[in-house]
Amino acid sequence: MPRGVTEHARETPDQIAFIVPDAEGGLATRTYGELNERAQRLAAVLKARGAGPGRPVASAVRNGLEPFEVATAAAMAQAPFLPLNWHLKSAELTYLLEHSGAAVIVGHYELSDQLPDVAGVERILIGGPEATVDSYEALISAAPANDTLDSGAGPELVFYTSGTTARPKGVVHAGLGNPEVRHAAMGGQAQLWGWTADDVYVMSGPCYHASHAGWGLTALYVGATIVLPERFEAEAFLRAIEMHGGTRSFMVPAHFIRVLQLPESTRVATDVSTFALVVHGGAPCPVTVKRKMMEAFPDTAFHELYGASEGGATRIGPDEWLEHPGSVGRPWPGVEVLVIGEDGKASEPGVDGIIYIRPPSTQHFSYRNDPEATRGAWLDDAFTVGDIGHLSADGYLTITDRVSDMVLWGGVNIAPREIEEVLYEHPDVVDCAVFGIPDERDGEHLKAVVELRVPVDTEVLAAHVRERLADYKVPHEWEIVSELPRDPNGKVLKRLLRANPSPAS
Secondary structure: OOOOHHHHHHHOOOOEEEEEEOOOOOEEEEEHHHHHHHHHHHHHHHHHOOOEOOEOEEEEOOOOHHHHHHHHHHHHOOOOEEEOOOOOOHHHHHHHHHHHOOOEEEEEHHHHHHOOOOOOOEEEEEOOOOOOOOEHHHHHHHOOOOOOOOOOOOOOEOEEEOOOOOOOEEEEEOOOOOHHHHHHHHHHHHHHOOOOOOOEEEOOOOOOOHHHHHHHHHHHHHOOEEEOOOOOOHHHHHHHHHHHOOOEEEEOHHHHHHHHOOOHHHHHHOOOOOOOEEEEOOOOOOHHHHHHHHHHOOOOEEEEEEEEOOEEEEEEOHHHHHHOOOOOEEEOOOOEEEEEOOOOOEOOOOOOEEEEEEOOHHHOEEEOOOHHHHHHHEEOOEEOOOEEEEEOOOOOEEEEEEOOOOEEEOOEEEOHHHHHHHHHOOOOEEEEEEEEEEEOOOEEEEEEEEEEOOOOOHHHHHHHHHHHOOHHHOOOEEEEEOOOOEOOOOOEOHHHHHHOOOOOO
16 A cells, blocks of 8 residues: 555545635645645755754644645655644744744744744745745745655654643654654554545644644545545534545544534434544543434444543543443553552552553653653653543543643643743732633633732733733633632642632633
8 A cells, every 4th residue: 555645646646635625715625646746845945944854844824735735845854743733822832943943834924923033943934925035835836846755654743732831841752753663653543543545534623733633644644535624613514524425533522512512403414424433532521422422423433542642542432432431441552551549559440540651662752851741751661641540340441530730621731830820920910720620512611710919800811811822721710819728838729729619700
């Protein structure tokens, strides 16, 4: 089987790689031949601007053809690919570009004000006047064609993940700089989920998300077609499946909830009989929500994953899940899951503890330029992302809580400490605590409890955060208190704040 964009371009150049909305409200397509030729030209541009081994190409781009075109070109330039959330503000992007050592950032012309001017980082802008020196289309058109460049298994991916720290941590996977290791990893994913060139992958989430980007690159690796809407809308998602014969998608529970909110008549009137596989993860899925999805789409197999950017852990198929509702399954091939109690020993079946994941020896990771965080994640040869749960006697994992303060909003990780540090910059904030509270649709949303020197309207506090951080990091609920509860060591007792909710302001 051909492997990767370049091989598919040679074997089946007219195969459709992408179907996307165009500027006129219609649809545009790009073939594997077109994708490969443009990526080869773009690779020459990236290399000329400093991209290469150890010098990533960053992409802060909305859903469309460009993120995967940039990723393919990065692979040809032998540079890592760093997908970034285009909602981030300039200061947030500055940190990521500097910390990652990026050589180039590709972004939208209309968002150029939020793309930082970082020393040593070149900018390429999509959609701007082609007369400018940093125009994406003009640079591709002027670049020499080089049909010797090969996309191979795709790029080495670099992801930054939020957790307990104020700054995102860059996940570096051992060995993935080696093209043959990437071939083995991509081939394993393709085999595990039965990908073929006949698949039509309907994308539900943003290209900067690890799971959505990873599945999109897997689709390109096997020569499948990607249907790429700009954003997720439940009815449009189902219509895209019907129109293009969609066969599979990766989703998060928030997508399920939005689909289930559609009138039943709308769902029934849409032919999704080709839709064979959904893999979901990113956040815990309520049992009732998953059961309703399985009932509403009986021809679709719903498989659940548990893991993180640091590594995959478990999976569970639909038949298994019906026997073990609420479980996230058993370990992947070659992976072991451990549950460690407070005494440092393995917990008995059914007893909660911290979940540790022991990956194959070739799949260890570290946090870029952060040995302390790396040491904190690993216990011998197993790592944790701070989740709590238990194993059943027959090895099925159930997640019950988290050690860390990390908030999962619609499958996106948010570090409360980052928001707290921004609030502390406000001159009238004495003390604050930010945490997640349950949300039926999005899993969790953010609440901020604040102690003030003088009265300040919460809209002012929200604007203060919005100026410095991406909009999705602005708390949804606010509470003003006279004093935050702390333990004798000075740690804020967030469990008390969660347990005693006050009316939202």
